Amino acid sequence: MSTLHFRDIHKHYARRTILAGLELCLRTGSCTLLTGENGTGKTTLLRILGGFEKPEQFAADTGHAQLNWRHYRKLLQSSVLYLHQQPYMFEGSVRDNLSFALDRSLPKAEREQRIHTALQWAGLEKIADTRAKTLSGGEYQRVALARAWLRQPRILLLDEPTANMDREARNRTISLLRQLRDDGMALLVASHDPECFSSLVNEHLNLSAGRLQTVTPASRFVNMTLLQQAS
Numbered sequence: 001m002s003t004l005h006f007r008d009i010h011k012h013y014a015r016r017t018i019l020a021g022l023e024l025c026l027r028t029g030s031c032t033l034l035t036g037e038n039g040t041g042k043t044t045l046l047r048i049l050g051g052f053e054k055p056e057q058f059a060a061d062t063g064h065a066q067l068n069w070r071h072y073r074k075l076l077q078s079s080v081l082y083l084h085q086q087p088y089m090f091e092g093s094v095r096d097n098l099s100f101a102l103d104r105s106l107p108k109a110e111r112e113q114r115i116h117t118a119l120q121w122a123g124l125e126k127i128a129d130t131r132a133k134t135l136s137g138g139e140y141q142r143v144a145l146a147r148a149w150l151r152q153p154r155i156l157l158l159d160e161p162t163a164n165m166d167r168e169a170r171n172r173t174i175s176l177l178r179q180l181r182d183d184g185m186a187l188l189v190a191s192h193d194p195e196c197f198s199s200l201v202n203e204h205l206n207l208s209a210g211r212l213q214t215v216t217p218a219s220r221f222v223n224m225t226l227l228q229q230a231s
């Protein structure tokens with residue numbers, strides 16, 4: 001199985017319908033770009049898929065199992081990671097922040113080795129001992145991506161991951177996202193800047209009036225196993 005198919009997602013705020021029976025497929029090794037005007041519900045959709053917002057209706061299908069909201073919430077803990085536009089940093093250094101992404105039961109030497117590899121992966125070696133809360137926006141995002149790399153979720157949800165970055169920081173972020181995608185993660189990226197993601201995106205969807213419309217269809221999928229443990 002290589003897809004997670006969401007169906008029939010409804011979300012209202014008071015009497016206002018934000019998502020109206022929305023349908024969406026996420027695929028391993030694939031990046032889906034989500035665009036839409038301000039206020040159309042992109043963040044709301046990501047927050048639902050990240051488990052932070054409860055929808056009025058929800059169904060998902062792994063190909064082997066049907067999931068209701070309760071099942072999906074269980075799956076989320078191990079399989080889905082949501083990165084905010086301003087990722088949260090804990091007090092402490094970049095190294096400490098990466099350490100929080102690791103299972104505490106790992107032996108110390110292995111933790112240190114993994115953190116070292118993650119620092120290299122994201123090009124963070126020079127700022128490993130800098131206080132994370134003092135970093136620039138681009139560095140924040142790279143620490144957050146290094147944490148994702150350590151956690152290895154099957155689905156990574158990103159809200160405006162390149163907002164307010166200069167070109168170099170954007171390129172570095174795209175390059176890290178490409179590696180996560182090519183390692184088999186399913187990426188869902190909300191952005192107002194489709195140009196920025198054009199080299200990364202397999203499918204481009206636009207959210208309007210509570211529904212998704214295909215701008216460009218999924219072009220290439222890697223046949224890997226997504227959410228196998230859910231079945």
Ligand SMILES: Nc1ncnc2c1ncn2[C@@H]1O[C@H](COP(=O)(O)OP(=O)(O)OP(=O)(O)O)[C@@H](O)[C@H]1O
Binds near residue numbers: 018039041042
């Ligand atoms: N907790 C909430 N209570 C009431 N209304 C909300 C809540 N959260 C979001 N909304 C409204 O839902 C609509 C969709 O918001 P959302 O942030 O999902 O849009 P968006 O597409 O991400 O917007 P942008 O492109 O500006 O980031 C907005 O009109 C917003 O004001």
